[in-house]
Amino acid sequence: MQAVIKADKLSKHFGHFTAVNKISFEVAPGEIFGFLGANGAGKTTAMRMLCGLSIPTSGTATVAGFDVYKQTEEIKRNIGYMSQKFSLYEDLTVLENIRFYGGIYGLSDRDLQQKSEALITRLNLQNEAKKLVGSLPLGWKQKLSFSVAVLHEPKIVFLDEPTGGVDPVTRRQFWDLIYEVADRGITVFVTTHYMDEAEYCNRVSIMVDGSIEALDTPPKLKQQFSANSMDEVFYELARGAKRSE
Numbered sequence: 336m337q338a339v340i341k342a343d344k345l346s347k348h349f350g351h352f353t354a355v356n357k358i359s360f361e362v363a364p365g366e367i368f369g370f371l372g373a374n375g376a377g378k379t380t381a382m383r384m385l386c387g388l389s390i391p392t393s394g395t396a397t398v399a400g401f402d403v404y405k406q407t408e409e410i411k412r413n414i415g416y417m418s419q420k421f422s423l424y425e426d427l428t429v430l431e432n433i434r435f436y437g438g439i440y441g442l443s444d445r446d447l448q449q450k451s452e453a454l455i456t457r458l459n460l461q462n463e464a465k466k467l468v469g470s471l472p473l474g475w476k477q478k479l480s481f482s483v484a485v486l487h488e489p490k491i492v493f494l495d496e497p498t499g500g501v502d503p504v505t506r507r508q509f510w511d512l513i514y515e516v517a518d519r520g521i522t523v524f525v526t527t528h529y530m531d532e533a534e535y536c537n538r539v540s541i542m543v544d545g546s547i548e549a550l551d552t553p554p555k556l557k558q559q560f561s562a563n564s565m566d567e568v569f570y571e572l573a574r575g576a577k578r579s580e
């Protein structure tokens with residue numbers, strides 16, 4: 336099967352500092368790919384290159400078949416992106432946010448109408464549809480932000496620590512949404528600091544000081560590191576890290 340993300344020795348330097356050091360991997364269509372690493376490991380920098388937001392220093396990568404150096408606009412049209420500071424407008428209502436992003440993504444009025452209704456029903460936001468996003472609890476904002484990022488049915492959605500700061504039950508609900516989009520064939524590339532979430536991924540890569548030090552399914556990683564949990568695998572790798580913030 337053709338990979339939807341391919342990176343080969345992809346690197347990013349900031350002056351003399353190597354933030355991302357020759358990372359190589361492939362992600363298959365519909366895969367949930369976990370991208371782990373301690374603070375400062377280089378996850379966000381790598382993700383920004385794959386999203387066409389930052390030009391690499393060296394190496395190659397394609398995303399949805401497009402080149403990260405030359406086809407950044409095509410990449411942006413074919414992906415969804417949810418950053419740590421999500422992009423919802425706090426002073427617009429839930430419905431206005433959905434319509435705003437649907438408009439940016441070029442959805443037709445009919446499509447938008449139908450998708451907004453389906454989304455509000457799926458998220459159980461019927462009573463909140465006309466409330467300002469700023470008034471919603473964090474967990475709901477995260478779910479809405481994710482749903483908006485996939486409104487245009489992108490090939491890949493990139494999630495940068497999408498569930499930071501919420502309780503395990505809310506995070507589990509968020510992951511139900513992730514599974515639903517992966518079942519539709521959308522590839523999910525997700526960074527997280529939560530090891531229970533690492534267990535939910537099909538495969539996980541672990542970055543240490545800019546390099547990928549391990550990459551496999553959670554069961555195989557546990558086997559490789561003779562560990563009982565992903566927590567132990569992560570600790571084993573990350574404790575040697577020089578960078579931390």
Ligand SMILES: Nc1ncnc2c1ncn2[C@@H]1O[C@H](COP(=O)(O)OP(=O)(O)OP(=O)(O)O)[C@@H](O)[C@H]1O
Binds near residue numbers: 373376379380580
């Ligand atoms: N624009 C920049 N200029 C200089 N250094 C940078 C820049 N962006 C990131 N860095 C450095 O690159 C390293 C990797 O940062 P990055 O944000 O990619 O890490 P991360 O793994 O996403 O961490 P976190 O989990 O804290 O978000 C850090 O040491 C950071 O200080």
